[in-house]
Amino acid sequence: MTENLLVTGASGHLGRAVVNHLLDAQKIPPASVIATTRNPENLADLAARGVSVRAADFDDQASLEKAFTGADRVLIISTGELDLKSDRRLRQHKAAVAAAKAAGVSHLLYTSMPNPEPTSPVLFAGDHYGTEQAIKASGIPYTIFRNGWYQENLFLALPQAIASGKWYTSAADGRIAHVARDDMAAAIAASLASGSKESQIYTLTGPEAYTTTEIAAMVSDVTGKPLEVIQVPDEALTEGVKAAGLPEDFARIIVSFDANTRSGRIAMVTDAVETLSGRKPRTLKQFLEANKTALLG
Template identity: 80%
Template sequence: MTETLLVTGASGQLGRGVIHHLLDTLKVAPTQVIATTRDPASLADLAARGVTVRAADFNDKASLTSAFEGADRVLIISTGDLDLKSGKRLKQHETAVAAAKEAGVSHLLYTSMPNPEPVSPVLFAGDHYGTEQAIKESGIPYTIFRNGWYQENLFMSLPHAIASGHWYTSAADGRTAHGARDDMAAAIAAGLASGSRESKTYTLTGPQAYTVAEIAALVTEVTGKPLEVIQLPDEALTEGVKAAGVPEDFARIIVSLDANTRSGRINMVTDAIETLSGRKPKSLKQFLEANKAALAG
């Protein structure tokens, strides 16, 4: 029997990437794919290709249960609601897991983060850990993708750092193997379309882990612009990020990512992207070269 594959958050960058790889790389028939979003009009292009588009609101269990109806394998892409005080995102994910069980989904897939256990310094790690536990407790066979940090996340800090010549961080000598979002989307699409019944967890990373100083050296090599790394304590970095106009809660999240890097909890390098997708992941230098103009202005 041909399985129906469903992707939540299909209007987001990762969701669209996954669906692109399902249709164009893996040649999954559009009639086997369901794309869900809060605003179905935003996916008119996919509907025109024959993909089934359904409305789904993570704050409304009935809408999720209805959207998941008839789907064999469901990919829950974590939502973007990072309200640290309300626990909103974990509630949304738990609602989605319950809806999947109610709808009779046979395999559940989820985009998590590396090492989300309660000791993680990352302030939103609990959302992912709690979701992983809810999936395991549901009894539905699962695939968990623990996505490492995207190379594209560097757009949040590098343009300003390059322009000023100073990169402020509290990551010390911790390493990160940034991976390309599209490489992760290709791996996730392959896992979604695999038909695997086995419960597995994959950590998706780029091909090499670098310290901030090593990334800065690569940036200088590619752009020709000097970039000095300035290490700060977490508290001073938080105040600096806030002074740049970032709201306090988000500033604390940003700094918690540096603390996580410093702790060594994001320094792993895996071959999961190549194992799942059959393609070699893009290197950080390739990313910097491809985005030189956008990064360096």
């Protein structure tokens, strides 16, 4: 008998990709896939394919328990509530863990981040650390995916940097192995569909780690545009990001990524994406080449 597999946040980029990989690559029957979202009308296309679409609100534990009923394996995709002034995101995640336990879920999966310990420079790391602790305390067997930084996150900085010819950063010589979101989704879907009952933690990264200077050289090679890397202190970078029109809290979060890279806490390279999905992850050069037009604006 096929297990029922549930994906939260299924209207988001990662969640939708996971569901599609369950259906297409993993050949899971649509009737065994449950996709949850706050607004079910956003998933009409998945419902048309036979997927069970359910409403679930991370601020309403009762709605989560109802949505999780009948699900065997539940993937909690971390929410986008990046509020530095409250613990709302952690409360949402803890509500989902409690709902999974109440619903009798047999295996819990969660998208975390590399090295989420309280000493992390990343300003929202505590949300992930607290959620991991709640999952372990629940007694439910689990799989935790410590997701590296998306290649797509480079769109936050690169188009403006390429246009000006200057890339301001505080990452120094820290390395990072950006990973394609779709590769991550393929790996997560494969694990969700695997039926594995053991508790596991996987760190998902791209195939090679680069410094900002090395990435800039690759960008120049692909686009034909010169790109100078300018190292600045965290405080100056924060002011620069704010001057570009971003709210202070979001600016601080972005700069904390660079501080994290500089500290060496995200320099790891693993083969978990290929091991789980059975396919080679997209390289950073391939990402840049595929998105050359978008990067050049």
